[in-house]
Amino acid sequence: MLRRVGLAKRVLTTNRHYSTRFGYAHSRCLVFSDFGQPEKVLKWVASPPLCMNPIEGVYPEKPEFTLELGTGGKSAVPGNEGLVEIVSCGSKVNPSIRPGQWAIMSGPNFGTWRTYAQAREANLIMIPDKEGISPVQAATISVNPSTAYRMLNDFAGLEPGDYFVQNAANSGVGRSAIQIGRLWGLKSINIVRDRPGIQKLKEELRSLGGTEVITEAEAKDRRSMAKMTGGQPVKLALNCVGGESATNLARILGQNGHLVTYGAMSKLPFSVPASALIFKNIHCHGFWISAWSKGNEAVKSQMIIDILGWIRDGKFRDIPYEITKWSEATGLETLMEPVKRGISEYSGRKGIFLMEDD
Numbered sequence: 001m002l003r004r005v006g007l008a009k010r011v012l013t014t015n016r017h018y019s020t021r022f023g024y025a026h027s028r029c030l031v032f033s034d035f036g037q038p039e040k041v042l043k044w045v046a047s048p049p050l051c052m053n054p055i056e057g058v059y060p061e062k063p064e065f066t067l068e069l070g071t072g073g074k075s076a077v078p079g080n081e082g083l084v085e086i087v088s089c090g091s092k093v094n095p096s097i098r099p100g101q102w103a104i105m106s107g108p109n110f111g112t113w114r115t116y117a118q119a120r121e122a123n124l125i126m127i128p129d130k131e132g133i134s135p136v137q138a139a140t141i142s143v144n145p146s147t148a149y150r151m152l153n154d155f156a157g158l159e160p161g162d163y164f165v166q167n168a169a170n171s172g173v174g175r176s177a178i179q180i181g182r183l184w185g186l187k188s189i190n191i192v193r194d195r196p197g198i199q200k201l202k203e204e205l206r207s208l209g210g211t212e213v214i215t216e217a218e219a220k221d222r223r224s225m226a227k228m229t230g231g232q233p234v235k236l237a238l239n240c241v242g243g244e245s246a247t248n249l250a251r252i253l254g255q256n257g258h259l260v261t262y263g264a265m266s267k268l269p270f271s272v273p274a275s276a277l278i279f280k281n282i283h284c285h286g287f288w289i290s291a292w293s294k295g296n297e298a299v300k301s302q303m304i305i306d307i308l309g310w311i312r313d314g315k316f317r318d319i320p321y322e323i324t325k326w327s328e329a330t331g332l333e334t335l336m337e338p339v340k341r342g343i344s345e346y347s348g349r350k351g352i353f354l355m356e357d358d
């Protein structure tokens with residue numbers, strides 16, 4: 001699964017007044033009217049008005065299908081995440097918000113796969129200073145880096161020098177966790193699946209700040225794991241995979257450790273050994289950034305400022321990504337290309353739509 005990130009060039013911030021300098025905003029968007037395989041349900045509309053999971057309908061929080069997009073039947077625009085540029089504000093909008101400023105979405109289901117949108121202030125988090133930040137960096141901050149930040153900060157009371165362990169360490173969230181961990185003085189054990197060229201991947205993740213990078217098979221060797229940490233307990237485990245990999249994380253955790261599940265890439269359930277629960281007092285949690293974001297708006301804004309600061313100071317590296325340019329002339333075929341690729345294979349790169357003027 002590959003999440004697509006929409007990068008809307010423009011957004012309007014109120015429903016009171018939304019004309020641009022041309023008198024109106026003409027938006028092109030991808031829409032869907034039913035949940036299902038993205039390549040089957042996505043349609044192309046040009047009217048006033050890349051995570052695949054919301055389109056597949058597998059997230060509990062679903063977008064609302066509406067007639068407001070001017071489509072024949074009810075439909076919704078996909079795209080949870082992205083960066084927008086303000087083009088126009090209504091008279092009642094906070095005067096500190098001005099055209100030219102950047103903003104990201106405050107919650108899920110904004111519908112970023114479109115060239116223009118109309119939004120309320122509450123739907124956006126303003127980027128206070130875009131100096132030194134690329135549009136792609138800002139567009140990809142609110143899910144993966146934010147998830148990693150919260151999981152490292154909120155569950156195990158980690159202190160500098162403490163160990164955490166994670167599987168799928170080469171994922172977007174995993175790469176963020178490695179870097180935030182390094183910035184906070186944490187030591188990380190990073191587990192990845194074996195592959196041709198594994199040494200190159202190991203070196204890359206170490207260069208981000210990973211203390212140890214090992215394969216799933218190496219992570220099962222209890223003796224070498226204990227040697228690796230010098231007997232220090234591992235206090236937190238981040239589980240993106242499930243199945244056997246997650247069970248092994250529970251085994252690696254030390255006394256009173258915390259296992260936080262945020263993904264299920266293998267689509268397999270997992271078991272936690274009774275001994276880990278009874279004798280080691282392991283705590284199991286789930287984390288979902290969308291649910292956390294509700295009611296934590298102020299904390300989220302501060303977290304975004306922290307992450308932007310690291311990016312600006314060159315302390316936080318981009319995730320690997322590939323861009324599909326989207327202008328007025330772009331056809332459905334071109335836009336569906338990365339969507340189809342994202343479903344059939346994991347390329348190791350995030351797909352990003354970049355809206356451009358013709």
Ligand SMILES: NC(=O)c1ccc[n+]([C@@H]2O[C@H](COP(=O)([O-])OP(=O)(O)OC[C@H]3O[C@@H](n4cnc5c(N)ncnc54)[C@H](OP(=O)(O)O)[C@@H]3O)[C@@H](O)[C@H]2O)c1
Pocket residue numbers: 001002003143144147168169170171172173174192193240241261262263264265266267287288289290346
């Ligand atoms: N709960 C939340 O709030 C939250 C927030 C962000 C993301 N997520 C979830 O976290 C997961 C990762 O997201 P991401 O954007 O970081 O992912 P990503 O960058 O697309 O990376 C996907 C990762 O999953 C691994 N993977 C793929 N198929 C696998 C399988 N069958 N078994 C084991 N590993 C597999 C890949 O490893 P290989 O290189 O070995 O294929 C890669 O490390 C997704 O499920 C996403 O929905 C959850």
